[in-house]
Amino acid sequence: MSQPVSVFVVDDHALFRTGVKAELAGLGDDRIAVVGEAGSVGEAVVRITSNPPDVVLLDVHMPDGGGRSVLEQVHSKLPDVVFLALSVSDAAEDVIAVIRAGARGYVTKTISGRELADAIVRVSAGDAVFSPRLAGFVLDAFSDRGSPAPITDPELDLLSPREREVLKLLARGYAYKEIAAQLFISIKTVETHVSSVLRKTQKSNRYELSRWASDRRLV
Known part of the structure; x- marks a missing residue:
């Protein structure tokens, strides 16, 4: 049997981190294993680089710089670590910013535990995963050559x-x-x-x- 996907959770709310871990553990899904967590950018960078997981679940908005800051500090050093944004925000600018910084997917916190587990496994295998309405933001951003110029308002x-x-x-x-x-x-x-x-x-x-x-x- 193959090794489970190791998962690291980054979010500045301890209660949310606890909830994610409990939700994933409660599934009894032997494809994934949560191996660590962090509540700040600095803590996340240190822990991820010292013991790299397969997938990092990454909150986008945190007081000390947010998910993009973690990505910028880790991704170039550890290109094999996959980042999946998990955020309350469904704003196009947030989605595009973390994808451009190197995240492999972006899902919102309304996602179910089973859907999250499937998303983790998929990004670990090389797929790009997005909550339904967010994929369009990324497609628009990376095909903006054909988009009309913004109108001054x-x-x-x-x-x-x-x-x-x-x-x-x-x-x-x-x-x-x-x-x-x-x-x-x-x-x-x-x-x-x-x-x-x-x-x-x-x-x-x-x-x-x-x-x-x-x-x-x-x-």
């Missing part, structure tokens, strides 16, 4: 980069608390940004904003 140009980030998450249906956690800012700061965006776009509520963002392909 004076209204959109009024928004700061942070306001655009908040708007994108708002338009995807995130609550203020979730946006704050995603961007590592306070709920009060989110409210301030939303008020500013409403004022600049002359919209009266989040539903109008969502439609406005969708029309400009921000979602």
Whole structure:
């Protein structure tokens, strides 16, 4: 019998790491074995390089640099280690950034334990794996030679980069608390940004904003 795929979990939330390990262990799947975990970029880099696993499950957003930072520090040194992003974010820019940095796949945290186990085995075998709607982001990014040039939008140009980030998450249906956690800012700061965006776009509520963002392909 072949050796199980060794898996290392990187996420800044200890409870989530514990949940992933328990979920995978509970499957009784002898194809995979969780061999380690880390809660920060620095810790992950040290542990992965000292004892390389087959697959790293990688959170995209962490306070000290995120999954892309881990990729950039490890991938060139250990090209045989496969990275699979496991994130709450389904934003196109997040997907594209980690794939360009060297990840082999990207799945969201809504994935089931069985689906995650299958994804781990598949990326270890050389496949690229994405949650259903995310594959299109990657295809678009790597075939952008034929994409139309972006159209200048004076209204959109009024928004700061942070306001655009908040708007994108708002338009995807995130609550203020979730946006704050995603961007590592306070709920009060989110409210301030939303008020500013409403004022600049002359919209009266989040539903109008969502439609406005969708029309400009921000979602």
